[in-house]
Amino acid sequence: MRIVSCVTDPYEIPVLKKIGADEIYIAYSKILNYGEAMSFKSLADVISCVKLAKKNKLKIHLAANGIASKKETITLAGMIGDIKKIIDIGIDGLIVSNVGILKIIKKERINVNLHLSSVNPVFNTYALDFFHSNFGLSRVILPNQLSARESEGIINYAKEKKIETEVFYFKFFGCPYINGFCYMHNNSLYTRNIKSERGLCLLGKGSKKARIYSFNNNINPSKKIIERVMERVNFGGSPRILNVSSFFDFYSMGVNFVKYGSRTDSSNLKFYKVKVIRKAIDRLSELTAKYDLSEAKIRFMESFK
Amino acid sequence: MEYGIKLNYSDLKNINALGEKLKKYDWVYFGSEFCENLLDLYSDADNILKKFKNKKICFLTPIITDRYADKLLYIIKKIFYTNNRKIEVTANDFGTINILTGRFPEVKINIGRHLSKHFFSFKKDAIKFHTEFSIYAAKYFKELGIKRYEISGYNKIPKTNFHKAKKIDFNITMFYPYTLLSTTRTCLIGLNDIKPEETIEKIKCNKECLCCDYVVKTEKIKEELIVSQNSTFVKAEFDRNMEKGLSKIKVDRIVFSVSP
Numbered sequence: 001m002r003i004v005s006c007v008t009d010p011y012e013i014p015v016l017k018k019i020g021a022d023e024i025y026i027a028y029s030k031i032l033n034y035g036e037a038m039s040f041k042s043l044a045d046v047i048s049c050v051k052l053a054k055k056n057k058l059k060i061h062l063a064a065n066g067i068a069s070k071k072e073t074i075t076l077a078g079m080i081g082d083i084k085k086i087i088d089i090g091i092d093g094l095i096v097s098n099v100g101i102l103k104i105i106k107k108e109r110i111n112v113n114l115h116l117s118s119v120n121p122v123f124n125t126y127a128l129d130f131f132h133s134n135f136g137l138s139r140v141i142l143p144n145q146l147s148a149r150e151s152e153g154i155i156n157y158a159k160e161k162k163i164e165t166e167v168f169y170f171k172f173f174g175c176p177y178i179n180g181f182c183y184m185h186n187n188s189l190y191t192r193n194i195k196s197e198r199g200l201c202l203l204g205k206g207s208k209k210a211r212i213y214s215f216n217n218n219i220n221p222s223k224k225i226i227e228r229v230m231e232r233v234n235f236g237g238s239p240r241i242l243n244v245s246s247f248f249d250f251y252s253m254g255v256n257f258v259k260y261g262s263r264t265d266s267s268n269l270k271f272y273k274v275k276v277i278r279k280a281i282d283r284l285s286e287l288t289a290k291y292d293l294s295e296a297k298i299r300f301m302e303s304f305k
Numbered sequence: 306m307e308y309g310i311k312l313n314y315s316d317l318k319n320i321n322a323l324g325e326k327l328k329k330y331d332w333v334y335f336g337s338e339f340c341e342n343l344l345d346l347y348s349d350a351d352n353i354l355k356k357f358k359n360k361k362i363c364f365l366t367p368i369i370t371d372r373y374a375d376k377l378l379y380i381i382k383k384i385f386y387t388n389n390r391k392i393e394v395t396a397n398d399f400g401t402i403n404i405l406t407g408r409f410p411e412v413k414i415n416i417g418r419h420l421s422k423h424f425f426s427f428k429k430d431a432i433k434f435h436t437e438f439s440i441y442a443a444k445y446f447k448e449l450g451i452k453r454y455e456i457s458g459y460n461k462i463p464k465t466n467f468h469k470a471k472k473i474d475f476n477i478t479m480f481y482p483y484t485l486l487s488t489t490r491t492c493l494i495g496l497n498d499i500k501p502e503e504t505i506e507k508i509k510c511n512k513e514c515l516c517c518d519y520v521v522k523t524e525k526i527k528e529e530l531i532v533s534q535n536s537t538f539v540k541a542e543f544d545r546n547m548e549k550g551l552s553k554i555k556v557d558r559i560v561f562s563v564s565p
Contacts, residue, residue, distance in 0.1 A: 032436065068426050068435040076437035099423065100438030103445045120423065123490075124371045126400030145490040146370065147505035153371040178368070181422045182487040188428040189484055190539050191527040200486070200530065200537070203523045215518035215531060215564070222516075229493050229519050229532060238491040238535075239499035246505060301502045 001251050001281050004061070004166065004259045005274050008038035010048045012267050017056040019271055020278030024053055025061040025095060027263065030082045032066030032074055034097065034119045034180065038263040043085070050090050061093040062086055064101060065117035067180060080104055087112050093138060096120075097180065102135040113138035118168070119180035121145070125153040132161055139164040141259060144173055144242040148249030155253050166257035169277050170247040173261070176237040177201065204234025244304045248297045251284045306548055307331045309363070309560035311338075311480060314346045315515065316563045320356055323563075333357045334560055336365035339397065339419060339488050340535040341373040342495075342510035350380050351387040363393040365417065366401050368490070372507055378404060385409060395455060396420065406449060415453040415478065416446070418485045424454065427484075431464040432456060432554070440470045447473055457484035458559075460542040462550040478558040479551065481543035483565040485536060492535035494519070518565055533565035 002022035007013055016024060027039040028046050040046050046062075053060035064083060083094065083105075093113035096102055097120035105114065114137050121143035122128045131137055140163055142151055158165050175182075183189055185199035194207060203210040212230045214221055232238055258281065260273050283303060287296035309332030312320070317335060320327075327333075335353060337343040344367070347353065354362065364384055369377055381404075384392050390411055396402045397417035405412050416424070424439045425432050434440045446452070452474055458481030491499070495513035499505065514534045521530040531538045548559070 032438070066436075067423060067439070074436065076441065079438075098436075098438045098442060099445060100436075100440070100442035103441060104438070120399075122400075123368050123398065124374055124400040126374060126403040127398060128400075130399045130403035149504065149506045150370050150372065176489045176491050177487045178419075178489065181419055183422075183427070183485075184487045184537070188426070189486060190530075191429075192525065193527055194525050196525065200523075200526070203521070203525060208524055210521050210523035210525075210530075212532075213520045213522070215520050215533070219517040221513075221519075225494065225513055225516070226519075232493040233521050233530075233532065238489050238493045239496060241491060241499065241505055243499065243501045243503065243505075245502050249504070304501065 001255060001284070002257050003274060003277055003281070004257050005270065006261045006263045007049060008040075008263050009267055010045065010052050012270060013049065013052040013058065014056050015267075015271055016274055017058055019274050021058065021274050023059040023061065023092075023257070024049075025063055025261075027063040028082070028086065030074065031062060031064045031079055031086070032069050032098070032101075033063040034065045034067070034117065035263065036066065036070065046086060047089055054090065059092040061095055061115060062091045063095045063117075065095045065097040065119045067098050067119065076104070080108065080110075084110060095141070102131070106135050115139040115141060115166070117141055118143045121179060122154060125157045128154050128157055128163070132163060137163050139166055139257070141166040142255075143179060144168045144240075145176060145178060147241045147246045148253055149246075151250070152253065155255065159254070164256045166259050167247070167250045167255050168242060169258050169260055169280070170242045170244055171276070172273055174240045174242060175201075176240060201237045202235065209234045244301050245297070248284065248300050251281070252288065252293050252297075306552065307558040309334050309478070309558060311335070311365070311560050311562040313564050314343065317353060317356075330561075331361055332363055332558065332560065333360045334363045334365055334395070336395070337367050338365040338395065338417060339367045340492065340514075341367050341369045342508060342512070343534065344373050344376050344380065347380050348376070351383045354384060354387050361391075361393075362388055363395055363415065365395045366397060368398045368419065368488070369400060374400065374404065377401065378408070381405070381409060381412070385412060393453075402449070402451070413453070414451045415455055416451060418455045418457060418480060419488055421454045421456055425456065427456070428463075430459075430461070432459075433464070433466040434470060437469070440473065443470060443475055444473050447475065452476060453478060455480060458482055458541045458543045460544055462547055462554060465554050467555060475555060476558070477554065477556045478560055479556045480560045480562055482541050483531060483533075483538040483562055484541045485538055486530070488536045490535065493532050493537075494534070531565050536565070538565045
């Protein structure tokens with residue numbers, strides 16, 4: 001399993017290489033990317049990153065996985081033109097989610113490796129087949145709301161079609177709401193009484209706990225369920241599927257890459273997290289070489305207790 | 306304007322309670338719009354259909370994993386043949402679209418409220434195509450025969466940017482009065498906590514959400530949230546007087562949800 005790390009400053013590249021990243025990805029402000037955080041503002045920066053990546057023998061990909069944009073200046077023609085320029089510079093892959101972008105890339109016969117982003121999550125083999133048959137994928141990034149065992153069909157299909165697979169690291173990405181489709185943070189559909197950046201998934205943080213009532217007046221749900229809903233509504237939503245067990249299973253099923261993608265993290269935090277992931281993968285490699293899978297899994301999980 | 310009513314499983318059990326009110330609706334929407342774990346409840350969809358002999362039918366489908374793909378196919382096949390091949394299916398998953406276009410090309414596919422977020426951004430007073438790429442995506446879907454998008458309701462005519470897509474023929478179905486905010490695979494209600502070391506072969510759903518939905522009152526926002534099954538909603542006021550204006554924004558069907 002190899003590591004893909006985000007990069008938001010060219011100087012991070014040789015450091016990440018030394019720490020153990022195998023590939024990197026960047027975002028450019030003129031290319032629609034999810035979150036739009038810490039995107040490089042100039043093409044010169046993008047060129048710098050590509051050159052440094054090549055010098056350090058790292059593959060480099062470009063995030064083009066935005067669905068919405070606050071910038072009305074990004075036009076279809078403009079963005080496709082920029083994508084073509086960046087491909088000519090030597091980017092190795094494009095991370096995409098929008099069906100419209102995929103369609104145009106195909107129509108214009110733009111020759112680039114396509115990675116399907118988790119922002120357009122694939123939860124079943126038919127969905128992966130839809131995208132691969134229609135647009136031709138090189139890689140699929142699995143959503144963190146799908147366990148390894150649930151992904152078996154998808155992973156087998158990907159292996160058969162020679163599509164690389166990528167997952168997130170379980171400790172650094174755990175939102176239970178469907179990525180790319182969630183309105184719990186963007187304030188568009190409700191009116192804030194208290195100004196806050198926090199999403200509605202954490203109602204109890206920083207304020208009085210939310211209260212829960214039965215919607216149906218003549219029904220009294222059990223105390224156990226009320227408490228469960230209360231806890232989840234106030235403190236971060238429903239259970240996480242991408243746990244340590246699932247991560248081990250992804251590794252043993254041969255998933256090719258693990259992504260670390262918090263672009264808003266400082267450089268030092270990025271270095272720390274990539275080191276953590278590298279350590280985990282090295283540990284997995286060591287354990288699976290020495291023990292059978294069930295023993296290796298027990299020992300791996302123990303390291304996180 | 307066409308009128309529809311969305312019935313959840315518990316509504317279907319109490320269909321007689323609706324009585325004469327059902328007459329005014331052209332369409333009946335049923336199914337599991339957001340949660341695959343509830344698809345089992347619709348295994349006898351052909352019997353459900355018998356309650357709605359003179360109604361047009363739309364079957365709502367959720368995000369699915371491989372585990373439920375066959376079940377989904379089984380149910381759609383039943384409805385398709387029971388209803389003389391005339392049904393619409395709402396898809397919230399590209400996999401469902403793949404299944405339907407491949408095996409049931411006669412079925413009209415609608416883009417559901419979850420998947421519509423791939424095309425549109427929603428604000429309290431507006432619905433817009435995200436970008437020119439979203440318009441291009443809608444054009445591509447039109448080529449696949451998909452031209453109906455489902456959205457949640459508004460309390461006044463929202464602003465749109467649909468003039469940018471005037472070359473694309475598409476329509477909108479507006480559901481009211483519950484506005485979808487977010488969906489999760491592991492729901493807030495009917496699922497035990499998952500331990501870090503637990504191997505998840507499948508979601509162990511207790512179907513405890515069937516008991517009731519939950520209102521959430523918080524000081525953080527003005528509105529109440531509603532947690533229903535695996536999704537969270539806010540309630541939007543819907544003014545029936547604005548119906549005449551809805552056709553200007555491509556809405557030609559409105560669907561009343563008895564519950565979220």
